[in-house]
Amino acid sequence: xxxxxxxxxxxxxxxxxxxxxxxxxxxxxxxxxxxxxxxxxxxxxxxxxxxxxxxxxxxxxxxxxxxxxxxxxxxxxxxxxxxxxxxxxxxxxxxxxxxxxxxxxxxxxxxxxxxxxxxxxxxxxxxxxxxxxxxxxxxxxxxxxxxxxxxxxxxxxxxxxxxxxxxxxxxxxxxxxxxxxxxxxxxxxxxxxxxxxxxxxxxxxxxxxxxxxxxxxxxxxxxxxxxxxxxxxxxxxxxxxxxxxxxxxxxxxxxxxxxxxxxxxxxxxxxxxxxxxxxxxxxxxxxxxxxxxxxxxxxxxxxxxxxxxxxxxxxxxxxxxxxxxxxxxxxxxxxxxx
Amino acid sequence: xxxxxxxxxxxxxxxxxxxxxxxxxxxxxxxxxxxxxxxxxxxxxxxxxxxxxxxxxxxxxxxxxxxxxxxxxxxxxxxxxxxxxxxxxxxxxxxxxxxxxxxxxxxxxxxxxxxxxxxxxxxxxxxxxxxxxxxxxxxxxxxxxxxxxxxxxxxxxxxxxxxxxxxxxxxxxxxxxxxxxxxxxxxxxxxxxxxxxxxxxxxxxxxxxxxxxxxxxxxxxxxxxxxxxxxxxxxxxxxxxxxxxxxxxxxxxxxxxxxxxxxxxxxxxxxxxxxxxxxxxxxxxxx
Numbered sequence: 207x208x209x210x211x212x213x214x215x216x217x218x219x220x221x222x223x224x225x226x227x228x229x230x231x232x233x234x235x236x237x238x239x240x241x242x243x244x245x246x247x248x249x250x251x252x253x254x255x256x257x258x259x260x261x262x263x264x265x266x267x268x269x270x271x272x273x274x275x276x277x278x279x280x281x282x283x284x285x286x287x288x289x290x291x292x293x294x295x296x297x298x299x300x301x302x303x304x305x306x307x308x309x310x311x312x313x314x315x316x317x318x319x320x321x322x323x324x325x326x327x328x329x330x331x332x333x334x335x336x337x338x339x340x341x342x343x344x345x346x347x348x349x350x351x352x353x354x355x356x357x358x359x360x361x362x363x364x365x366x367x368x369x370x371x372x373x374x375x376x377x378x379x380x381x382x383x384x385x386x387x388x389x390x391x392x393x394x395x396x397x398x399x400x401x402x403x404x405x406x407x408x409x410x411x412x413x414x415x416x417x418x419x420x421x422x423x424x425x426x427x428x429x430x431x432x433x434x435x436x437x438x439x440x441x442x443x444x445x446x447x448x449x450x451x452x453x454x455x456x457x458x459x460x461x462x463x464x465x466x467x468x469x470x471x472x473x474x475x476x477x478x479x480x481x482x483x484x485x486x487x488x489x490x491x492x493x494x495x496x497x498x499x500x501x502x503x504x505x506x507x508x509x510x511x512x513x514x515x516x517x518x519x520x521x522x523x524x525x526x527x528x529x530x531x532x533x534x535x536x537x538x539x540x541x542x543x544x
Numbered sequence: 545x546x547x548x549x550x551x552x553x554x555x556x557x558x559x560x561x562x563x564x565x566x567x568x569x570x571x572x573x574x575x576x577x578x579x580x581x582x583x584x585x586x587x588x589x590x591x592x593x594x595x596x597x598x599x600x601x602x603x604x605x606x607x608x609x610x611x612x613x614x615x616x617x618x619x620x621x622x623x624x625x626x627x628x629x630x631x632x633x634x635x636x637x638x639x640x641x642x643x644x645x646x647x648x649x650x651x652x653x654x655x656x657x658x659x660x661x662x663x664x665x666x667x668x669x670x671x672x673x674x675x676x677x678x679x680x681x682x683x684x685x686x687x688x689x690x691x692x693x694x695x696x697x698x699x700x701x702x703x704x705x706x707x708x709x710x711x712x713x714x715x716x717x718x719x720x721x722x723x724x725x726x727x728x729x730x731x732x733x734x735x736x737x738x739x740x741x742x743x744x745x746x747x748x749x750x751x752x753x754x755x756x757x758x759x760x761x762x763x764x765x766x767x768x769x770x771x772x773x774x775x776x777x778x779x780x781x782x783x784x785x786x787x788x789x790x791x792x793x794x795x796x797x798x799x800x801x802x803x804x805x806x807x808x809x810x811x812x813x814x815x816x817x818x819x820x821x822x823x824x825x826x827x828x829x830x831x
Binding site: 277279283304308360362363400401402403404405409412413416417418419532533534535539542543544 | 607608666673674675691770773774775777784787788789792793794797
């Protein structure tokens with residue numbers, strides 16, 4: 207049989223057409239990619255269900271939401287290198303700033319685009335101690351005592367650790383004012399009591415809970431309440447210090463990619479809906495503090511009042527904090543030098 | 545005439561080949577090596593090329609980074625030497641004896657390759673932490689393994705175990721038993737037979753195995769960070785220093801530190817290969 211090129215072409219076209227047609231129903235449903243931090247899996251799995259319903263009510267369309275989770279700095283790197291996330295929901299402002307600086311994927315003033323500096327919920331740094339609080343740890347200055355040993359994620363590799371560092375620094379600034387020497391000696395003191403510097407938040411939780419390292423674990427209040435719920439038989443206790451750091455959980459639309467994917471409106475709504483009452487209630491259920499007055503009143507017994515210091519009061523802004531404290535050769539390196 | 549043209553042609557094909565197409569198979573191999581190995585390596589060097597020599601030097605000689613070289617090198621050396629002894633013993637047992645469960649042990653040797661290293665790290669940390677199965681007993685005699693440099697050594701021991709066994713095993717299997725019998729019949733003691741007949745033959749494979757195990761340990765990250773405690777200047781490994789620089793979005797500095805590890809590994813491999821070629825030449829007369 208002679209080889210018939212035209213026949214082959216038409217056959218290929220037919221196959222191609224049928225493939226396209228077969229794929230059409232999936233394309234009609236719009237889909238959104240949310241790149242998020244490591245420990246937010248369960249949180250966004252629940253929120254996505256809530257949002258899907260909301261979107262269907264509002265527009266009559268079904269929407270598919272894909273999640274990507276990982277350390278938030280690594281997530282930012284992936285997006286700069288081309289992962290087409292429509293929205294980011296991170297736990298560090300700096301990881302969204304870098305999307306502007308390195309990739310120009312969103313405008314510099316992204317924090318002004320949504321209420322509360324684009325942070326729909328927040329948390330603070332607290333201590334998890336063992337049953338009965340045997341070392342009587344109540345506040346930051348108890349952490350420098352000789353017999354106390356600590357577990358924190360490494361401030362060099364984890365936002366969680368940086369928050370603890372800044373919280374301690376805020377306490378020191380409030381206590382000793384301009385006396386830089388006293389502040390330095392306090393910071394050196396508590397860093398010296400750290401027994402394990404895990405690379406991430408969950409690793410530190412593991413060292414404290416499973417390996418029984420240390421007398422106190424320094425991490426997010428939300429993580430601590432989650433641990434206490436997860437291990438009711440171990441009877442851990444939470445200690446919320448009088449002063450701590452306002453840990454923001456910033457969200458933003460990645461404009462360049464959302465536009466390319468035709469998802470701008472959907473992405474915007476996805477983030478705005480986080481501020482709705484039902485979403486705020488869901489977030490509070492995941493142990494995050496929320497801004498909605500009514501909802502936070504409902505959960506008031508779970509979140510004791512304390513003095514919260516923001517990055518502005520402690521270090522001016524994030525860029526300055528990173529440069530002065532966490533960059534190599536910065537304050538943290540100097541305090542840890544031997 | 546034909547022999548002269550053969551000598552001039554460097555791509556000489558000897559004998560009948562089972563796989564057809566020398567040009568094609570060499571081409572595919574080279575392309576693959578370039579894409580998977582050489583290109584990423586070039587990328588690494590390009591990342592560092594933005595730095596001045598002074599910057600490069602100050603990054604790789606930072607006291608904390610230097611401290612990490614020291615602990616990484618020492619622990620890798622300890623782990624690979626220990627693996628040399630244990631691996632040799634293991635290979636010997638697997639080749640020379642037959643016992644129930646031999647197949648199982650043979651398969652288990654490859655487990656460190658199959659297991660994600662992070663899982664290994666978490667498991668080892670659980671076992672060796674003060675409340676763990678081993679840690680509890682070791683604590684009684686005053687030895688702390690987890691959250692200590694020794695923990696790094698244990699993690700390296702685990703992840704690099706297969707190299708020595710898998711290098712020595714085939715050489716041992718190929719040993720000619722006639723040589724041993726001849727030595728014995730000439731009145732040599734068992735120890736002499738091992739030292740003068742068996743050992744010289746397996747020595748190159750053993751050295752290669754130890755070197756590979758050492759190099760593997762230099763770069764290990766996943767298993768170590770969960771058991772090391774990561775104390776600055778004490779139990780931070782070099783791969784963690786690279787990771788820290790990546791977290792700071794400082795790719796150039798990360799590549800600079802990585803290039804030190806890379807150069808150390810490459811030069812060691814190179815030296816061992818030269819040494820092995822010479823040794824084999826001496827052992828077999830000509831090669």
